Amino acid sequence: MKTMLTAKIKLNTTPEQFAALRATQLAYRDALNAVSQYAFAHGKMSNAVRLQDGTYDEIRARFHLPSQMACSVPRQVGATYKALWTKVKQNAAARKAGHTKKRYKGLDQPPKFVSPTLTYQNRKDYTFKKDQHVSILTLAGRVIVAYTGYATHVAFIQRGAEIGAAKLWYDKQKKTFYLLVSLEIKTADPTPDTHTGIAGVDVGVRYLAVTSDMKGACTFYSGKQMVPKANHYARLRKRLQKKGTRSATRRLVAMSGRERRLKLDTNHRVSKRIVTAHPHSLIGLENLADIREQTRRRKGKKASKKQRKANHAYSKWSFAELQSMIAYKALSHGSMAIKVDAHYTSQACPMCGHTTPDNRPKQGLLFVCQNCTYTLHADLVGARNVTMRTLLARQDWTSTGLLSLTPDGSSDEVKAARLQKYAELRWSLDPSPVSLGRGI
Template sequence: MQTVLTAKLKLNTTPEQFKALRTTQLAYRDSLNYVSQYAFEHGKMSNAVRLQDATYEEIRLRFHLPSQMACSVPRQVGASYKTLWTKVKNNAVHRKEGKTKKRYKGLDKAPKFISPTLTYQYKKDYTFKKEQQVSILTLEGRVIVPYTGYNKHVALIQRGAEIGASKLWYDKPKKQFYLLVSLAIETADPTPETHKQVVGVDVGMRYLAVTATMQGDCTFHSGKQIVPKANHSARLRKCLQKKGTRSATRRLVAISGRERRLKQNTNHVVSKRIVLQHPQSLIGLEHLTDIRERTKRRKGKNAKQRKANRTFSKWSFAELHSMIAYKALLHRSMAIKVDANYTSQACPKCGHTCKENRPNKGLLFVCQNCQYTLHADLVGARNIAMRTLLLRQDWRGTGLLSVRAFCVGR
């Protein structure tokens, strides 16, 4: 089994190399916007092959991009339009089912690419050299740049890990270029015999993650120190957006970067703790796809209702899940998705499910049938662990790990 990692390499450029890379980035972004406008004017086209046939020569002549980059631009634009079309179709289904009244407006005008991040193809646009150097293609030809990075990632590159595409990312506040390289490494194939322990992970705002095993062990990862900082950033962002000046916009950019790094670092710490505490385990995660459409949200435009709705979308739980998944494979464990419905309302002892099991939607769980009492988030983690155990038993009996059989929609 292969696990994909992203190595972040710091490029130590000279002033001439810095200028060449920056010029290439801006030309790449301009070409993305040109192809995006062309696709919008021709029926909001998402077919990458047709886009490449129609715009390739113009990209080469107008923006002077090398051939491989000129091929990457239509692919990226086509992928963006496919994503937008998927959102439009899903929105139409949700409006028909009465889940929302808002119409998705992502394709009302041509999508504009703001980030200058560009994509490089390995062995075509960039290659690695000896002594920690990388050869990168620019509009003026190739430049050889020394790089530094995390020791383990550098060792994987030098020892023959499977290298994929990369992205040239520019950190504007620090005026620093980074190369984000995709690495695929081989990990052992999982079997029911190697994954004997079962762990359930419940995510939330009071506690970012709560883990439970079938042996009764549990761990709480609190968000008490992190969530107030995120709330402060939200209030500050609101004030700056109302002000609308150029200096306020600069502060918004700095705050968004700080908030993103805070959440990313917290997710890294929590995911690492969970994986290291449970080696060689089958880790069950909630299937949170379309959670916003499946949960009841308050309607209206007053402050209390907006604040309540924002609570549902405050933390990047998908990022936390993805970090747990790839780190689990590196430590001979595996993460799978299980049905997330009613995990906090179902009694893990007798199975009785109702909203009244959680009085006032608080942290106390009291079963109305058997009077079983426990922390509500721990109840969710135990229910997830039991559903994961069912998957493992089915895996052991049939030899196939099937999640769909246990993902029951509402």
């Protein structure tokens, strides 16, 4: 089994090497914007081959980029235009269905590339050397730079992990270059015998994550300290942007990325604690794809002040990032994460299966089953339902030899049959197939 991860290594440059890398970055960004203008002028073209045919000579002559970089620029611009065209088509379908009246304006002007981050191809633009040195291509030729990084990632690189493309990123605050390297790590193929534990994770805002296993153990990861800090940074940024003075701009530059780093650090710590607590396990995560479209909240002028505030709160925290961290960190602990249906996990009673929104009075943290009066913390109910659905996936894996990493959404009939199967699950500390049957 192969695992993808990104190694962030710090480049210890000399002043001459720093100047060469910076000049290369800026030339690459200027080339991206020039090709973007060309693509916009030629029918908002997204075909990378045609873009390269039309701009390669100009990129080489005007920006003096090496040949491989001159090929990477049209590919990156083409991928950007392709993503924008996808959004245009999705917006057209949503407008036709009556879901929105707003027209997507992402292609009204040529996309402008602001970040000077550039892409390097392994063994063409950069190569790792011995003694923690890396050879990097610049406008003035190759430079050999010493690097440092996380010991585990450095060990992966030195032991011959499969290395992919890398991005040269410049930290403006620290005035330091970093190389973000894509690594592919091979691990043993999972089997039901190697993944004996079962755990479910429910994510939220008041509690960033709640975990549960089939032994009845549970853990709450509160966002009581982190979420208010993130809200404070968001309010402060809004006030400074509204003020618009030079001193406000300097303050915005100084605090730029602080909220993002806070959330990133929190997700790293929470995901690490989760996978450490559940080694050699099958960890179930809610499939939250298109969750904002599925939860039809009122938006814009139709929404009240309270509803707009709730929409803002639920759209701020990066749940997908937390789940992705759990997924890749689990593999290093002998575990594996899979996606299960998120439908009705916080509304279904784990004891009797009764499902209704009334089981959560006023959408609070208390779950009270209207059929059997079973009472529990609502987020823990969600985690237990995710755990049972993960156990069901493991039992199917044991019997058929096939493990589905994501729910099958090919048709409404398949989804309805799967939800009906979930409705028959009953919570029990006995993980046998019989305990998951009706009436237990």
